[in-house]
Amino acid sequence: MDWPQVPIESIPPEAFVPQSCPRRQCPTHAGPDAPAFGYIRVGSYRRKCDGRRVPRFRCRVCQRGFSLQTFAVSYYLKRPELLIPIANAIVACSAHRQTARSLGCAASTVSRQAARIGRHAITFLTRMLAALPGLDEAVVYDHFESFASSQYFPLGLGTAYLHDSRLLLSVDLAPHRRTGKMSPRQKARRDQLEKSYGKPSPRAYEQALSETLDRLMPKVPKNKNLRLVTDDHAQYATAVARHPHSERIEHRRYANPPRGPKGSPRSEEALARDRAMATADHAHQFLRHSLSHQRRETIAFARRHNSLAEQLITHGVWLNYVKARRENRPREGTRAMHAGLTDEPWSWERIFARRLQPFEVDLPPTWQRVYCRRLPFPSHLEVKPHALKNAF
Ligand SMILES: [Zn+2]
Incomplete structure (x- = not known):
């Protein structure tokens, strides 16, 4: 995967060379016949938060200004030193207020930076998918169940993992x-809430899998089929049957057989299902263990579907690139190494080495909605969209 070794912020001001215009409206991004990018240096400024000198530039084509910080994940931040500790805290099962207490900042700072990390993770995962050499392994797909605000607003997070490398490929909602x-009484309350805020689509699982397949099919080599492993949810079969490339999808379904009381031996059928779905089952178990709001019996539940998606993708990026594929065998490397994307384990510093703008990676529509914080549920909450003019 083509990714810088050194964070943008560590490059000396005079050595930094912008490679493209960061403004998405610039004519240099208008396709193959676009004018070539050129820039002029226009001095520098001193950053208040860390005293760094930041060089400024102007695009020769659109005449708009930008600086080195425009290409850094720490753009606009007053406390850039908190970014990595917050990313570490998210995947170490700390809630926002606990993190704020240990870092000495406001809880709202943690929430805002967690959203920024989530946005970076979304563009990063899109770049990862583009860099993936090809889909040769079986893909295990299953929904991870969660909720935001209250249990009246449940959200299934459709996760797709490579079977052997265990790499998280995609998340759909x-x-x-x-x-x-x-x-x-609960039924009446559900009906009342649905009257006020609308009913979610009854085909949500089908739509989520369909979007995942749209994203994965272009990665499958032309002469091969996608091997998809799921449980026997009826909507999965419909999604595969209705997909334009359904003839190229080998769908293996494993029913969730009835289980006896805890500790009772598993039937042959249950063993086969568990073997086939182990990658997703283990990853989901680990999610409950690693994200504060995904624990059972917690008061740290998420308030918005949007932040559930952001944090799950943040966790996925860490899982793929930073964490060892097998906890007790760190020398075997990471999931990204196993999938042929990198040749060494990465750190958060490396993941945050540069900012990725959504227009650079061609974000799929669902992920664009997550990026801009425009998911419709729970709609009764005031959700401020991410709509800063120059921030994306
Ligand atoms: Zn420009």
């Missing part, structure tokens, strides 16, 4: 109705 056992 399936907001659905509250299901399971409910008292008559």
